[in-house]
Amino acid sequence: MDYATLLQILDSTMRLAAPLLLACLAGLYSERAGIFDIGLEGKMLMAAMCAGAVAALSGNVWIGLLAGIAGSMIFALIHGVASITFRGNQLISGVALNFVASGITVLVAQSLFRQGGRTPPLSGAERFNPIELPFAESVAKVPVVGPFYAEVLSGHGALVYVALLAVPLTWWVLYRTRFGLRLRAVGENPASVDTAGISVIRLRYTAVMITGVLCGIAGAYMATGLQAGFGKEMTAGRGYIALAALIFAKWRPWYALMSTMLFGFFQALALRPDVLKNTIGFDVPVPALDALPYILTVIALAGFVGRAIPPRAGGEPYVKER
């Protein structure tokens, strides 16, 4: 594998990892607050549809992005009401929302555009077009680092950079702010948070809504950045891969960046079986590469790379008094 090929694969990795990273961080907020969220997939799908539809109708991708976030937040709110206020089973609520999203997105898109559950193809200002980072042209001539900057880091849609910036931001929020401390506490021991006079309910709702925002960005990026419009089931299981990445990352933001990049890299590598064959000398079946993220997650869960311990109060609805 020569350097140019590696750069191309890494470039593809960035594009494929961005929605995973956003969804993974989304899940991180929710699960750190003690609310398991299987519905990442559904929220992304909903956001993709809303973003694609509104961008097509308004002609402005930023309005589309806002609509995507709004659509995803509505689903997040439903999840919150079901699992926080009514103390329902969080897994069932999440699964149900996935099913609802799968059907309702096609239904709404069909009734709006009559194109068989698709949104119309977007072009120009209706999409997130690649942004060239400053000095990409001139730096490209610097050996090794230059092409990396120009090829891999530069030339992505705006939301890829949003995803990357969300990592340090999440770290800062979680570990350097009062809100973050409380958020982590409410996922470990909500009773102590309650004793300190802080509302568990409000904290958890806030976390779930942040999840909605991040999933919204992820979905909008898929429909308006990676693709030019929404198509039925277009998230194709990325919400679940993000969940696997979250476990692999042990619910930590920087690890989330690494695990989603790793999973994105596997996906990008699966697109180039020829490169893999030349590098390691024998044929690896593509399905084996596709399955790698899940295998790695199982390994992580089995404790081979240090134990992955979920937030202790995760999945448990908080009851103030028994």
Place this chain on the structure above:
Amino acid sequence: MSLMQKFLGAAATLALTAGAALADPAIIYDLGGKFDKSFNEAAFNGAERWAKETGGTYKELEMQSEAQREQALRRLAETGANPVVMTGFAFGDVLNKVAPDFPDTRFAIIDMVVDQPNVKSVVFTEEQGSYLVGMMAAMASKTGTVGFIGGMDIPLIRKFACGYAEGVKAANPDAKIVANMTGTTPAAWNDPVKGAELAKAQKSQGADVIYAAAGGTGIGVLQAAADEGILSIGVDSNQNYLHPGQVLTSMVKRVDNSVYEAFKEGADLKTGIVVMDLKAGGVDYAMDDNNKALVTPEMKTAVDEAKAKIEAGEIKVHDYMSDETCPALTF
């Protein structure tokens, strides 16, 4: 209880009378979905054409999951629909099981051979159509490298790839062909994001014309090719209009004609195997205003010449499904 019985009775009577009164034709679309802008949409267009011409009505059903196949087929047959047309090889096994249970109903299956007395099997010679677009791809390519992106990795899609590769080699023996499949599950028909990434990966390997035989995934391939400024080739339906001036041509498979004819024959559907080849107009390459500027006169002459030779039997395009090998391409 008695009320319930009354309701059930009424419902049953209704269903029976409905079944007896109308022997409407029915169509079942495969997982790609009715509006995949490709294979299933072609079938839908055929059904619509029949409805418009005859003023008749037809039943239709879109598959949502693999598990529904048998149930969907039985339900349609039970409602008295005749004939029942289904699109896609995946119905083969199920139809083999269901067809004997409904001896009075005629079935038609597209893309698969089912050996039952009341079944019409329509197969297309995709390798011939793919051969033609392969020639055009090789002639339009400036880099000498062309790409192929398939949907789910099944023999049928390899048949497309193999015919395409032979056509490419016929026009340019030194051409390099990069072939990828999207996946091994039915989800591979509906992953435009992965299709787009595959197209970009192929472009980085030098491909400047990419043929997508991947259902809904192909939309992503065509989109990425248009974004990257390279050419693409559509499949099944005429997809030239999706990105005018950037889709070289489309390998059209006249599924619409087959559905239309099956509907027209109605309950007297002729059973047996029908092979829709180049000669019968079953497959072809698409020319319209959208790709007029892309196809040079030399390309057109060469392709039409090859077409005539295939029709006359002078050129034999290898059928991957006949022996599961491909002389022009290794998978």
